[in-house]
Structures are given as structure tokens and as C-alpha cells.
Amino acid sequence: MDITLNHGPEIRFARPLKVALVGECMIEMRGEPGAAIMQTFGGDTLNTAVYLARLNPRGAVALDYMTAVGSDAFSVAMRRSWLDEGIGDVHVRVIEDALPGLYFIQTDPRGERRFLYWRGEAAARRMFDGPEADTLLNGLADYDYVYLSGISLAILTPEGRQRLIQALHLARRGGTRIVFDNNYRPHLWPDPEAARQVYRELLRLTDLALITWEDDAILFGYRDTDALFSAYAQEGVGEVALKRGADSCLIQCPAGRFEVPAQHVAHVIDTTAAGDSFNAAYLACRLRGGDPEQAARWGHRLAAQVVQYRGALIPQAAMPNMGASSLSSVAQV
Incomplete structure (x- = not known):
């Protein structure tokens, strides 16, 4: 498999590509206060990991989720759910005195969501x-x-965040x-300036944004x-996919800049994980x-399907056919 996400030399992989996704999986709850509540698991990078696993044939890409959890029943159940999706947990740290974070999703009639979070003492903060x-x-x-997000960076302690960035520097050199x-x-x-400083440091290491x-x-x-x-060009980011909700996506890469229209959805149920699923499909196609x-x-095709279901993760049976066979006619990069 020949793959490159920037303007460097092509690399040929004779083994499955190894991908790590770094972040926080949380207990997801949705429903109405005072009524029955549905409980699942979610989180931005975990959502991307699940969709990425579903879109890549097992054996072609090996996925691992990197995080920290507790030893409680919810932590055990969420790890089991990752394994069921084909996501490895070999780099999961167990912190005995900690628990997973939790969030509650509420959606308005247009499908826009509002989140309530309980994550201050979550294990992932100390990973x-x-x-x-x-x-x-x-x-x-x-x-x-290695895939990560602004949330992956934000939830960490200052010590953990700097240690992660230092490790990414070393990994990228290799x-x-x-x-x-x-x-x-x-x-x-x-404050915003603290975030801007961390983002700029991370962007200098980024191949695909x-x-x-x-x-x-x-x-x-x-x-x-x-x-x-x-x-982004000044920071040296080789490829940028700019998502604009229901509008077209703009791409900047070594081949130039172009626009890709979004797919129209007549009735949006829940926009949770729309961006996460777009990311997964985009990366799956590139890999x-x-x-x-x-x-x-x-990315547009999967996101359009995801927003027609409640919650972050749609049923496996609802995954759209991405037309994988068409990739044979797509130029290698």
C-alpha cells in the first residue's frame, strides 16, 4: 500500500498500517431529564476510531485507542466495546482511583445538540x-x-500535555x-491564548489537519x-480539509485547492459525531x-448518514456503502 499525506517521499508498507488514536472515551447518556435514558459510550476521537475501524478491512489497518480508564464496570465495558469494533486496547492505562468521564446529550428540533459534561476527575486527564x-x-x-484532537490536548494536565507533545516530536522524527x-x-x-499556543505547537507537527x-x-x-x-501553509501543514457543516468542504494540498460539495440531508435528527465521522471516512479513504x-x-457520505440517527455511533447495519471498489481508479498519492 503506497500512502503519503504530505509532500514527502512515498512509503511502501508491507504490513498493516498501524494507527493510534489518542483521547478520551466517556459514558454517553441521552434522553430527557426525568425520563428514560439510553446509555452508550462516545467521545470525539473514540467516535472516529469506531468509524475508521468499520471502514477499513481488518488486516489492512491495525487500530489502537490510547487513553486512561478506571477499573470499574463502566471502564471494563467500554474497553470490551472497542475490542468488539476491532479497536485494540494495548495502550490503555488503568488508574485504579479514577472513573471515566460522563456526558449527557440533548438535541433541539433541528438536530443541533447540547452537551452537559462531568469530566473534571476523569482518568483520561491523567493518562x-x-x-x-x-x-x-x-x-x-x-x-x-497518530490521530488526536483539540479535545485530546485540552483535557490533559499541563504536565501530560507537554509530555505528549514532546513524544510526538520524537515519533515524527522517526x-x-x-x-x-x-x-x-x-x-x-x-483562556484562548493558552489554547492558541498549544495548537500552534501541535500544528508544526501536523501532516493532515x-x-x-x-x-x-x-x-x-x-x-x-x-x-x-x-x-496553515506557514505552519508547514501539507494537507488541510476544511469542514463547513452542511456547506461544501474546502481542501488544500500539494495538488492545489478545491471544493467538494456536501450531501443534502432532508431531515437532520442529531448532529453528534458528524465531524468525527467525516474525519474517519476521509482518513480511511486516504489510507x-x-x-x-x-x-x-x-467524509460527506458518512456524515450525512450519521446525522440521521441519534447518538454518536450509528448501528453497524446503517453504515453506508462507500464504493471501495472505485478506489482502484483513484490516483495514489
């Missing part, structure tokens, strides 16, 4: 703290790709490629998409040899 985290941090260099979803959540940062326009416009104050693309335009079409 990279102390010498016990050395195995996880050193393990990053074993992967061909050939690991970094995929970053900006996912800016102001309430998770002490999967960006939500509204988030970067809030964080960096970009006046338009040209300003955003210029800033399987598709070009950025084809990858954006995959």
Missing part, C-alpha cells in the same frame, strides 16, 4: 502524568499514524505522521478561509489510496 505513562508515550513511535482535528472547546481551556471552520474562526479570528489556509477529493466525498 500521560508520571512515570507510569512512559509506556504509552514511548509507544507512539511504533505507529505509522517517520510517524500526525493527523489533527482542531475541535476547539473554549470551556476546556483556561481536519479543521472545522467555526472553531478556528473563534480561536484564531481568521477573517476568511484564505487567511486560514495561508496560516486506502484515495486522493483528497475522493476522501472528502467519503
